[in-house]
Amino acid sequence: MKKVILSVALAALIFAANTSVSANTLTGRTTISVADWAKSKDGTWAGNNKTWYKIDKDAKLWKSMDGKKWEADASGMWQDKDGKWLKIDNKSLKWSADGGKTWSEVPEWKWQGSDGMWNKFDKTWSLWTMKG
Numbered sequence: 001m002k003k004v005i006l007s008v009a010l011a012a013l014i015f016a017a018n019t020s021v022s023a024n025t026l027t028g029r030t031t032i033s034v035a036d037w038a039k040s041k042d043g044t045w046a047g048n049n050k051t052w053y054k055i056d057k058d059a060k061l062w063k064s065m066d067g068k069k070w071e072a073d074a075s076g077m078w079q080d081k082d083g084k085w086l087k088i089d090n091k092s093l094k095w096s097a098d099g100g101k102t103w104s105e106v107p108e109w110k111w112q113g114s115d116g117m118w119n120k121f122d123k124t125w126s127l128w129t130m131k132g
Helices: 002-017
Strands: 019-024 029-034 052-055 061-064 077-079 085-089 092-096 110-112 118-121 127-130
Touching: 061 077
Parallel strands: none
Antiparallel strands: 019 029, 052 061, 077 085, 085 092, 110 118, 118 127
16 A cells, blocks of 8 residues: 555656646636657757757767757767766766766766757667757
8 A cells, every 4th residue: 555655646746746837817717738758850969159969879979060060079068057967877878077087877877958958868869859
């Protein structure tokens, strides 16, 4: 019985974390919208300085300034909206807030791009996005 109660409570917390509630005082209506992740059609995300990034099937990083001509990124790193450096290392997504001196795994493999979109990789390195 405790497991059932714990499971229901956990599900409610997850739902609440992914839900935003807004109320319209004029009509008395409450709107609930659930944030949905969608698989990226082109697998690209926004970096800083108008650079776009994507990874290939081997999780190697590519960059483009126009979204048309792509080149391998030798550094293998990009920055999130807050300036943290990210990279794929040892089959894991890692980030550094100190310019690359120390690295730790990114929670849930998600980060916010410079365009405000949330991005995350799944275990097969497919990119998923959600509006920020």
